[in-house]
Each structure stands twice: as structure tokens, then as C-alpha cells.
Amino acid sequence: MSAVRIIQTTPFDGQKPGTSGLRKKVKTFAQPHYLENFVQAIFDSIGEVGGKVLVLGGDGRFHNRTACQTILKMAAANGFARVMVGRGGILSTPAASCVIRKYRTFGGIILSASHNPGGPDEDFGIKYNIPAGGPAPEAVTEAIFARSKAITEYRIQDAADIDLDRLGTQQLGPMAVEVFDPVADxxxxxxxxxxxxxxxxxxxxxxxxxxxxxxxxxxxxxxxxxxxxxxxxxxxxxxxxxxxxxxxxxxxxxxxxxxxxxxxxxxxxxxxxxxxxxxxxxxxxxxxxxxxxxxxxxxxxxxxxxxxxxxxxxxxxxxxxxxxxxxxxxxxxxxxxxxxxxxxxxxxxxxxxxxxxxxxxxxxxxxxxxxxxxxxxxxxxxxxxxxxxxxxxxxxxxxxxxxxxxxxGRNVYSRHDYEGIDSAAANGLMDHLRGLDLKGKALGAYKVAFNDDFAYTDPVDGSISTQQGIRIVFEDGSRVVFRLSGTGTEGATLRVYIEQFEPDVTKHHLDPQEALADLIKIARDVAQIEARTGRAEPTVIT
Missing domain, CATH: 3.40.120.10 (Alpha-D-Glucose-1,6-Bisphosphate, subunit A, domain 3)
Incomplete structure (x- = not known):
């Protein structure tokens, strides 16, 4: 029987999960103890894992297979009875949710940085999904982050790697590893x-x-x-x-x-x-x-x-x-x-x-x-x-x-992304917008109904989330919204959303950039985008 090793470690800064888990460069995750610390923080934060079943897989990006082997050995050392892993370490995010729900497992670990580039010099990511199949709520991610700042050791099974390409059940120490077809369910x-x-x-x-x-x-x-x-x-x-x-x-x-x-x-x-x-x-x-x-x-x-x-x-x-x-x-x-x-x-x-x-x-x-x-x-x-x-x-x-x-009617709509801008400049821009009182003021041909920093109270569990995006809403229902994206790994991405309702069917053929031109200018001017970021034009328009 292979042995469990207890490895002494010290915390890393910045292991705070974002909206979709922890995303960093591959080289960050490849550091000794970095992935292990975060995985142990997950296992320490989600309740008693002894005898439970975990789902594991990812999008196949660089470092996916290596991370799978590490997580399997740590799951065995922490007492999981079985891990279901997609063949080749492959499992789409929705398919992972499907499998978690179908087999009523104790959640799953998904290895992905979603739409971010992959490769040795690019991005990697990891997140925990709860037994309902969805991303961990803030209470869980905050517990994981808190644990990551206090961790002193992690547990890992001293065992050979699993053959991730062979369907069926293999043994890893005391734990069963079931390699399954990631598409079938x-x-x-x-x-x-x-x-x-x-x-x-x-x-x-x-x-x-x-x-x-x-x-x-x-x-x-x-x-x-x-x-x-x-x-x-x-x-x-x-x-x-x-x-x-x-x-x-x-x-x-x-x-x-x-x-x-x-x-x-x-x-x-x-x-x-x-x-x-x-x-x-x-x-x-x-x-x-x-x-x-x-x-x-x-x-x-x-x-x-x-x-x-x-x-x-x-x-x-x-x-x-x-x-x-x-x-x-x-x-x-x-x-x-x-x-x-x-x-x-x-x-x-x-x-x-x-x-x-x-x-x-x-x-x-x-x-x-x-x-x-x-x-x-x-x-x-x-x-x-x-x-x-x-x-x-x-x-x-x-x-x-x-x-x-x-x-x-048509909600004419566009999103302008300013990618990789200086984080301090981006935060300064958002602080500037938060400090504005625009109610009742005219911006071009539009009169402001209200502006705020969107806050949400969950109608089911009562949880409150603040600073979720700055809105400027006009009296005709048009609006511009500003957010900083939480999905990148370098700098900041400023997203600007522009929307105007158009009931007139004779204007439905207009290109959004043409139809929204006045609002686009208002958004750039009120946020002082060029002056604060140095960007005259967005990186991507959708």
C-alpha cells in the first residue's frame, strides 16, 4: 500500500478565487506547492470529504494532465473514496456539472481558464463546483481563500500516475479512480x-x-x-x-x-x-x-x-x-x-x-x-x-x-472591451465614475434618470453583493454600464456596455455602432477613457 506524505508548506499571496475560480499563468501554477496549496485549501474548506466521490476534468489546455495527476493523489491522501475523471483529463464545464448532478457526487474540480489562451506561457485555472453542480458560492470561495492564507501543510499519496486514457477503474492507494467517457452522459x-x-x-x-x-x-x-x-x-x-x-x-x-x-x-x-x-x-x-x-x-x-x-x-x-x-x-x-x-x-x-x-x-x-x-x-x-x-x-x-x-422591439446593444490596461488606471477610472452624481443632468441629447454602482440581494438566500458594475441609466431607458472583468490574468479589462431600445421597425436594420454612436461617445467622455487609460479605441467590439 502506498503511503501518504505530509508536505510542509507556506502560503502564497493572491490565491483568491474570482468569478470562475483561480486563474494564473501556467508558470505560476507550476511552482512547487502552488497548485497543491490551493487544492488542499479546497479540501479543507468544503466539509468532511472522507468516503466521498469527486468529479475531475478540464479543458485539455497545457498543464491539464499534470494537474489531474496531482489532484488525484491529493484526493486519495485526503480520504476520498472515488474520483471520476474524464478520459484524457478532458471534461467540459457543462458536462462536469451534468456528471456531478447525475451521480450525486460531492462536487467536482474543473481545470480551465475558460476562453483565455493556453500554452506554456499562457493561462491555467482551477475551480471547485458544489454538489448541486454549479460554481462555489462566495461563502465557499471566501473560505478557500482564507484557508490558502493560513495553510502549513498538504497531504499527497505517494503513488504512480494513473493511466488517464484507459477507460475503467484503477486503484490509487486506498482510492478508486474511474476513468469515464466524458461525452456519454x-x-x-x-x-x-x-x-x-x-x-x-x-x-x-x-x-x-x-x-x-x-x-x-x-x-x-x-x-x-x-x-x-x-x-x-x-x-x-x-x-x-x-x-x-x-x-x-x-x-x-x-x-x-x-x-x-x-x-x-x-x-x-x-x-x-x-x-x-x-x-x-x-x-x-x-x-x-x-x-x-x-x-x-x-x-x-x-x-x-x-x-x-x-x-x-x-x-x-x-x-x-x-x-x-x-x-x-x-x-x-x-x-x-x-x-x-x-x-x-x-x-x-x-x-x-x-x-x-x-x-x-x-x-x-x-x-x-x-x-x-x-x-x-x-x-x-x-x-x-x-x-x-x-x-x-x-x-x-x-x-x-x-x-x-x-x-x-429591438434592444440595440454593443460591448466595447479595453483589454490589458493598467490595473491602477482601470481602478482609478471606476473610482471616478463612482464619485459622479449625474441624476437629472443632460449628457448630449440624453437626460440621466440615475447612476449607481449595482448591488444585488439574492431573492432566495438573502446574500448581498455590492460594486457589481456602474450604471448610467437615461430617462428613455437607454444605458451605459462599466465593469472590470475578473477573467483575465494580466492587467485589467474594462468592459463598456451600451444599450438603447428601438421600437421602430424601420430602424432595426441599422448597424449597432451607427445606432449607438452618440451613447458610445457619451460613455467614452464621461469615463475619460482615453485620458485615463491611453486607449483611443477598444480592443474588441461585439
């Missing part, structure tokens, strides 16, 4: 939600599609479901092999980084439908032929058409969106007579609503959409829901969205 769940026969018939009738997996985790899932189960033509899935560096790409499904897909959908021989997912499989971008669907509009359209899908035929309990997401889903909720919830950014804020049965569909403008089938956003799920709607309605994507705007 997730694919089975999708079959219960969507009309696979209708989608299959659409492909058979010549419906054309391209799915860009961006050399990230959804490649095997998309290949198995789209091409093998739904009979989409071979080659429908682009960049379908997960690579440790994502093929030197940036696995963020937006108009800039998914340029190969965008070129195909806006080219002369464009297919009917295009979609992409990110590094760990929880984000999605939706395209029609020569048409881009914003994430906010995607959530609204899916909510309005949800009953076309078998899993949602009984209707929706409610719709939840993050505060920076446009109000388009709220208009659908009002028409359906169901609640609409506005939460801070971060999928964990949807968890209590989903668990309490208050919401069915959720979405964030940062290309995240999901439902109560798991407790994470789910990129491939959103693609399949769109496919189900398209197969039933038999209309082009653009026609469906334009008809939606004609019925509900």
Missing part, C-alpha cells in the same frame, strides 16, 4: 431536451452548418452529437481536436477570435447556421447566413421559442440575466407573464434561482447561455436549442431574429 442529457429526429431531418434535407470548436474541449462533444448522432455532414465540426495551446488560437467565441467561422458565414457560399464554443465549452456564439446574433438577443429568442423543444414544452418558470446583458429577455418574460431576474455577472448567481425553481433559462452577454438542466452555462446546449428551433420553424436565422424584433 452529457449527450444522453441533450437527447432528453431536444428533438433529435427533427434536427436530423433538417440535416438530411440539406440544412448547412459549421461549428467551430476552436481546438478546445467541445470538439469531441460536437463531433459525437452533431456528426455521429444527428448525421450532420462530415466536416461540419471545424478545429475539432482539442490541443494544449488551442492551435495557437484564442478560444473565445466572438467575432474577432472566431474569424475563420465568421468568414465562412459571411462568405459567398455561407451555410445556413454557424456556431462556436470556447475553451471549456460553456460559451457560445450564434451566426446565421450573413447575420450575427448578439448573446442578449440569443437568450431572448430562445426564451420566446423554448416550447418548440421537448424539454421545455411545459413553458418557462422565469428568465434570469446578468445586469450588463440587454433587457431583451425581460420583454419576453413580460409577454409570457413570468418573472425576469437581473443578477451580477457570474453564473453562481443563477444557481440559487435555478435550485429554487424560480428560473428556467439564464444568460450573460459574455456569450453564456444555459438552463436548469445543469448549473453552468452551456455552449453546445445553446447550439442544439437553436438547431431545434430552426428545424421546427424552417426559417433563416436572420428572419427569426428580425421577426422577434418586430414583435418585441
Amino acid at each position: 452529457y449527450a444522453a442529457l441533450m437527447q432528453t431536451l431536444f428533438d433529435f429526429d427533427a434536427i436530423r431531418a433538417a440535416f438530411k434535407a440539406g440544412f448547412g452548418m459549421k461549428f467551430d470548436a476552436m481546438h478546445a474541449v467541445t470538439g469531441p462533444y460536437a463531433k459525437a452529437i452533431l456528426e455521429d448522432m444527428l448525421d450532420a455532414p462530415a466536416g461540419t465540426v471545424m478545429n475539432g481536436t482539442p490541443l494544449e495551446d488551442f492551435g495557437h488560437g484564442h478560444p473565445d467565441p466572438n467575432l474577432v477570435h472566431a474569424h475563420e467561422l465568421v468568414e465562412a458565414l459571411f462568405g459567398p457560399d455561407a451555410p445556413d447556421f454557424g456556431a462556436a464554443s470556447d475553451g471549456d465549452g460553456d460559451r457560445n456564439m450564434i451566426l446565421g447566413k450573413n447575420f450575427y446574433v448578439t448573446p442578449s438577443d440569443s437568450l431572448a429568442v430562445l426564451a420566446a421559442n423554448a416550447t418548440l423543444c421537448p424539454g421545455y414544452a411545459g413553458g418557462l418558470k422565469g428568465i434570469a440575466r446578468s445586469m450588463p446583458t440587454s433587457a431583451a429577455p425581460d420583454r419576453v418574460a413580460a409577454a409570457l407573464g413570468i418573472p425576469a431576474f437581473e443578477t451580477p455577472t457570474g453564473w453562481k448567481f443563477f444557481g440559487t434561482l435555478l435550485d429554487a425553481g424560480k428560473a428556467t433559462l439564464c444568460g450573460e452577454e459574455s456569450f453564456g447561455t444555459g438552463s436548469d438542466h445543469v448549473r453552468e452555462k452551456d455552449g453546445l446546449w445553446a447550439v442544439l436549442m437553436w438547431l431545434n428551433v430552426l428545424a421546427v420553424r424552417k426559417e433563416p436565422v436572420a428572419d427569426i431574429v428580425r421577426a422577434h424584433w418586430a414583435k418585441y
Whole structure:
């Protein structure tokens, strides 16, 4: 029997989990004791783990396999009875949530930095998901952080590495390690939600599609479901092999980084439908032929058409969106007579609503959409829901969205990202905005109704979250929102969200940057973006 080693250690600064766990450069995680300290802090903070079952896997980025072996040995040394690990150390974030929930495990550890680049000089990440399948709430992440600052030792099994590519059960000291097919349970769940026969018939009738997996985790899932189960033509899935560096790409499904897909959908021989997912499989971008669907509009359209899908035929309990997401889903909720919830950014804020049965569909403008089938956003799920709607309605994507705007009005919307700016300058900009009192003042042709720093009280558990984004809301309902992103590992990313409701169908064709030009200028001027950051233009516009 292999022995447990108790290793003396000292705390590292900065092991505070963000909205999606702890993300740092690979070289930081590769330091002796760094990953081990954080994993031990997790195990010390989540309750009695003896005899429990844990799920483990990640997006396959550089350092994924090495980290899996370390975590398996630490789980054995800390008393877990069994760890379920995806073959090859692969497991998409939504699939991890699916497996945690299906087998009622004691949560799981997901290794991912989501849409951030991968490789020896790039990013790595780790987070703990609770037994409900969702990201750890703030009470848990704060406990983990507190423990990381006081840790003096960690436990690890002295044992050989596990063969992560061999399906079945292996022994690691006293603990069983079950290497399982990471796709099977997730694919089975999708079959219960969507009309696979209708989608299959659409492909058979010549419906054309391209799915860009961006050399990230959804490649095997998309290949198995789209091409093998739904009979989409071979080659429908682009960049379908997960690579440790994502093929030197940036696995963020937006108009800039998914340029190969965008070129195909806006080219002369464009297919009917295009979609992409990110590094760990929880984000999605939706395209029609020569048409881009914003994430906010995607959530609204899916909510309005949800009953076309078998899993949602009984209707929706409610719709939840993050505060920076446009109000388009709220208009659908009002028409359906169901609640609409506005939460801070971060999928964990949807968890209590989903668990309490208050919401069915959720979405964030940062290309995240999901439902109560798991407790994470789910990129491939959103693609399949769109496919189900398209197969039933038999209309082009653009026609469906334009008809939606004609019925509900259009929330013209854009996000401007200023990436990698100096953190001190970014924080100074936010402090400047917090100090403004704009109520009743005119900014250009717009009069300010109110400005605030968004705070949220959870309607289920009463928890309070403050400083969740600065809003300037105008009397006509237009608004600009400013946030600093918590998903990067270098500098700061300033996100500026601009939104204006347009009921006039004759103006629905306008390009958002043209329609929002006055508000965009107001946002840049009131925040003093160029003066404070040195950036005259955003890095990415979506």
C-alpha cells in the first residue's frame, strides 16, 4: 500500500478565487506547492470529504494532465473514496456539472481558464463546483481563500500516475479512480431536451452548418452529437481536436477570435447556421447566413421559442440575466407573464434561482447561455436549442431574429472591451465614475434618470453583493454600464456596455455602432477613457 506524505508548506499571496475560480499563468501554477496549496485549501474548506466521490476534468489546455495527476493523489491522501475523471483529463464545464448532478457526487474540480489562451506561457485555472453542480458560492470561495492564507501543510499519496486514457477503474492507494467517457452522459442529457429526429431531418434535407470548436474541449462533444448522432455532414465540426495551446488560437467565441467561422458565414457560399464554443465549452456564439446574433438577443429568442423543444414544452418558470446583458429577455418574460431576474455577472448567481425553481433559462452577454438542466452555462446546449428551433420553424436565422424584433422591439446593444490596461488606471477610472452624481443632468441629447454602482440581494438566500458594475441609466431607458472583468490574468479589462431600445421597425436594420454612436461617445467622455487609460479605441467590439 502506498503511503501518504505530509508536505510542509507556506502560503502564497493572491490565491483568491474570482468569478470562475483561480486563474494564473501556467508558470505560476507550476511552482512547487502552488497548485497543491490551493487544492488542499479546497479540501479543507468544503466539509468532511472522507468516503466521498469527486468529479475531475478540464479543458485539455497545457498543464491539464499534470494537474489531474496531482489532484488525484491529493484526493486519495485526503480520504476520498472515488474520483471520476474524464478520459484524457478532458471534461467540459457543462458536462462536469451534468456528471456531478447525475451521480450525486460531492462536487467536482474543473481545470480551465475558460476562453483565455493556453500554452506554456499562457493561462491555467482551477475551480471547485458544489454538489448541486454549479460554481462555489462566495461563502465557499471566501473560505478557500482564507484557508490558502493560513495553510502549513498538504497531504499527497505517494503513488504512480494513473493511466488517464484507459477507460475503467484503477486503484490509487486506498482510492478508486474511474476513468469515464466524458461525452456519454452529457449527450444522453441533450437527447432528453431536444428533438433529435427533427434536427436530423433538417440535416438530411440539406440544412448547412459549421461549428467551430476552436481546438478546445467541445470538439469531441460536437463531433459525437452533431456528426455521429444527428448525421450532420462530415466536416461540419471545424478545429475539432482539442490541443494544449488551442492551435495557437484564442478560444473565445466572438467575432474577432472566431474569424475563420465568421468568414465562412459571411462568405459567398455561407451555410445556413454557424456556431462556436470556447475553451471549456460553456460559451457560445450564434451566426446565421450573413447575420450575427448578439448573446442578449440569443437568450431572448430562445426564451420566446423554448416550447418548440421537448424539454421545455411545459413553458418557462422565469428568465434570469446578468445586469450588463440587454433587457431583451425581460420583454419576453413580460409577454409570457413570468418573472425576469437581473443578477451580477457570474453564473453562481443563477444557481440559487435555478435550485429554487424560480428560473428556467439564464444568460450573460459574455456569450453564456444555459438552463436548469445543469448549473453552468452551456455552449453546445445553446447550439442544439437553436438547431431545434430552426428545424421546427424552417426559417433563416436572420428572419427569426428580425421577426422577434418586430414583435418585441429591438434592444440595440454593443460591448466595447479595453483589454490589458493598467490595473491602477482601470481602478482609478471606476473610482471616478463612482464619485459622479449625474441624476437629472443632460449628457448630449440624453437626460440621466440615475447612476449607481449595482448591488444585488439574492431573492432566495438573502446574500448581498455590492460594486457589481456602474450604471448610467437615461430617462428613455437607454444605458451605459462599466465593469472590470475578473477573467483575465494580466492587467485589467474594462468592459463598456451600451444599450438603447428601438421600437421602430424601420430602424432595426441599422448597424449597432451607427445606432449607438452618440451613447458610445457619451460613455467614452464621461469615463475619460482615453485620458485615463491611453486607449483611443477598444480592443474588441461585439
